[in-house]
Amino acid sequence: MDNGARIFVAGHKGLVGSAIVRELRARGFTNLILRTRNEVDLTDRTAVNRFFVNEQPEYVFLAAAKVGGILANNKHPVEFLRDNLYIELNVMDAAWKHRVKKLVFLGSSCIYPKFSPQPIKEEHLLTGELEPTNQWYAIAKIAGIKLAQAYRKQHGFKAISLMPTNLYGPGDNFDLQSSHVLPALIRKFHEAKTNGARQVTVWGSGQPRREFLHVDDLADAALYLMETYDDGEIVNVGLGDDVSIAELASKIAAVVGYEGEIVYDASKPDGTPRKLMDVSRLTGLGWVAKVTLDEGLRSTYRWYLENYAETGLRASAPARRS
Numbered sequence: 001m002d003n004g005a006r007i008f009v010a011g012h013k014g015l016v017g018s019a020i021v022r023e024l025r026a027r028g029f030t031n032l033i034l035r036t037r038n039e040v041d042l043t044d045r046t047a048v049n050r051f052f053v054n055e056q057p058e059y060v061f062l063a064a065a066k067v068g069g070i071l072a073n074n075k076h077p078v079e080f081l082r083d084n085l086y087i088e089l090n091v092m093d094a095a096w097k098h099r100v101k102k103l104v105f106l107g108s109s110c111i112y113p114k115f116s117p118q119p120i121k122e123e124h125l126l127t128g129e130l131e132p133t134n135q136w137y138a139i140a141k142i143a144g145i146k147l148a149q150a151y152r153k154q155h156g157f158k159a160i161s162l163m164p165t166n167l168y169g170p171g172d173n174f175d176l177q178s179s180h181v182l183p184a185l186i187r188k189f190h191e192a193k194t195n196g197a198r199q200v201t202v203w204g205s206g207q208p209r210r211e212f213l214h215v216d217d218l219a220d221a222a223l224y225l226m227e228t229y230d231d232g233e234i235v236n237v238g239l240g241d242d243v244s245i246a247e248l249a250s251k252i253a254a255v256v257g258y259e260g261e262i263v264y265d266a267s268k269p270d271g272t273p274r275k276l277m278d279v280s281r282l283t284g285l286g287w288v289a290k291v292t293l294d295e296g297l298r299s300t301y302r303w304y305l306e307n308y309a310e311t312g313l314r315a316s317a318p319a320r321r322s
Helices: 015-026 045-055 070-075 077-097 132-155 181-195 215-228 245-256 280-284 293-307
Strands: 007-010 059-062 102-106 159-164 166-168 199-203 212-214 235-237 261-265
Touching: 007 015, 015 166, 015 215, 045 077, 059 077, 059 215, 070 077, 070 132, 077 102, 077 132, 102 132, 102 215, 132 159, 159 215, 166 181, 166 215, 181 199, 181 245, 181 293, 199 245, 212 215, 212 293, 215 235, 235 280, 245 261, 245 293
Parallel strands: 007 059, 059 102, 102 159, 159 235, 166 212, 199 261
Antiparallel strands: none
16 A cells, blocks of 8 residues: 555544554555544445445445454344445445445454464354354454455455454543443453452353453454455454453552452353464464553553543443453
């Protein structure tokens, strides 16, 4: 991509999309096409086609999606399946019809079976049952992968699919009703410290293990692969290392400065026991993550303090796992 290329970042207000925009701007790309949900509803086929006719983007990062944690997935399965299917189909079809040069589709590590061998290789896709608590979102993302592969197979459309592990960083969702585990714990521990609470309750046993990638690393990988990778096979994007939820909670408590007790509610769902990505395909393509978890937690908490904590919102539910 040259610096004047017309680049559409779908979902630029979200965690992933905003990081991609930051990275593009940092590298000197000046012709970014950005639209909010109110300006272009990506679930509306007519609106999406009209947008592509008017704007004629050359490259697309498809980071728009309806996302959330276990509670949100369980409460709104229709929206997590239906809305994500609409977004993927509408954007990919319009991108192909209007001769977009290349599209990057952002999937999720939840596409893999609940009991995948660890670390999870790309070829483990569709080899077992999904984790029930987020199957709706996972099925939509699997459909997006197959749709990208279908457009490539039938029409030669250059679409690549990246599967990020659990993400966090600036712009994360800290709403306790819909957030993932890491931002939820940051908010819980911060508010517990502020309110002088003696305990913080975390959903689940604390034993499941998760991998966490800073979203700025994902943005760097997405741009790198947009410019260097052109194949239908999916690519895992991760750190290549994981921690238990209990270890994560302890790390966040230390970063926040919370010194009370951490209690685990084992009556709540744990979800997938372990979810560590095999990133050998990615490293073989010449990319490795740069931000360590400890460094990323410190910078994310600073962002939370500067952009979110001052709203005065109070915790209303235990932190959930992703």
